[in-house]
Amino acid sequence: MDVVNQLQRQFLDYSASLHREGFLDDQFTQLQKLQDENSPDFVVEVASLFFEDCEKLINNMARALEQQQGVDFKQVDASVHQLKGSSSSIGAMRVKNVCIAFRSFCEAQNREGCLRCLQQVTQEYSLLKNKLQTLFRLEQQILAAGGSVPTIE
Amino acid sequence: MSDEDIVNNNLTALVVDDSPMIRKLHEMHLKKFGLKVQVAENGKNAVDLFRCGASFNLILMDKEMPIMDGAEATKELRIMGVTSMIVGVTSLDSIFERQAFMEAGLDHCFTKPLTSENIIFLLQELNNKNNEEN
Numbered sequence: 001m002d003v004v005n006q007l008q009r010q011f012l013d014y015s016a017s018l019h020r021e022g023f024l025d026d027q028f029t030q031l032q033k034l035q036d037e038n039s040p041d042f043v044v045e046v047a048s049l050f051f052e053d054c055e056k057l058i059n060n061m062a063r064a065l066e067q068q069q070g071v072d073f074k075q076v077d078a079s080v081h082q083l084k085g086s087s088s089s090i091g092a093m094r095v096k097n098v099c100i101a102f103r104s105f106c107e108a109q110n111r112e113g114c115l116r117c118l119q120q121v122t123q124e125y126s127l128l129k130n131k132l133q134t135l136f137r138l139e140q141q142i143l144a145a146g147g148s149v150p151t152i153e
Numbered sequence: 154m155s156d157e158d159i160v161n162n163n164l165t166a167l168v169v170d171d172s173p174m175i176r177k178l179h180e181m182h183l184k185k186f187g188l189k190v191q192v193a194e195n196g197k198n199a200v201d202l203f204r205c206g207a208s209f210n211l212i213l214m215d216k217e218m219p220i221m222d223g224a225e226a227t228k229e230l231r232i233m234g235v236t237s238m239i240v241g242v243t244s245l246d247s248i249f250e251r252q253a254f255m256e257a258g259l260d261h262c263f264t265k266p267l268t269s270e271n272i273i274f275l276l277q278e279l280n281n282k283n284n285e286e287n
Contacts, residue, residue: 046174
């Protein structure tokens, strides 16, 4: 029982830190609330789809920004817009915030600014991916030890 | 409406969005409230479903989709005589663009992400609509 309590404590602390540091916002908590016994892997599945989305969109942005003959900022903006939508839907707050700044640079047709944002968004996505994988691992450890994952209010 | 009323409905919904993540998310949201949900990945697929005789009480329509976007699909469905409740769900922030989307024939338009409050509101609207038609 001690091990379970310890792991649960770790999970709650880690979760709290992710919210505190702005990686996740309330939308992620809403997602966790949607998960139930009929769909026990819901959050993990949504997160995987999100990361697939991120990778695809980031590649699109990179390709569009590489164009030597002239960057199609509308195309870049379309991908950033999509990423903003996905990230706000999953509660990926920091990714979303970079997207907001990114869109301004697209509007201003500022290639340098866009490239900086692309770098930032790639970084934030990688960070979030690692952190969520850690969170999910903690969940698995709790379940393996016979405990239940505490719900966050 | 009691909580029980909200969940024990015979309502069907179609989620139209090109993002697999959003489709999964919205599908789950609606299932939680007892709706039977199908998904379509763009406007054309949605229209085709209706042409093949499918019908749904509620359509959640994304705006930006390849092949046929949400506004076009909505216009098409209305021309076809579809009276389902069509609700736009979009990350469009320009009022002008939202207005244009509404004018395509939407009953309501929400900003992403969809919340439980949005769904409860829609269920109440659907309930009212059913009562009016009966």
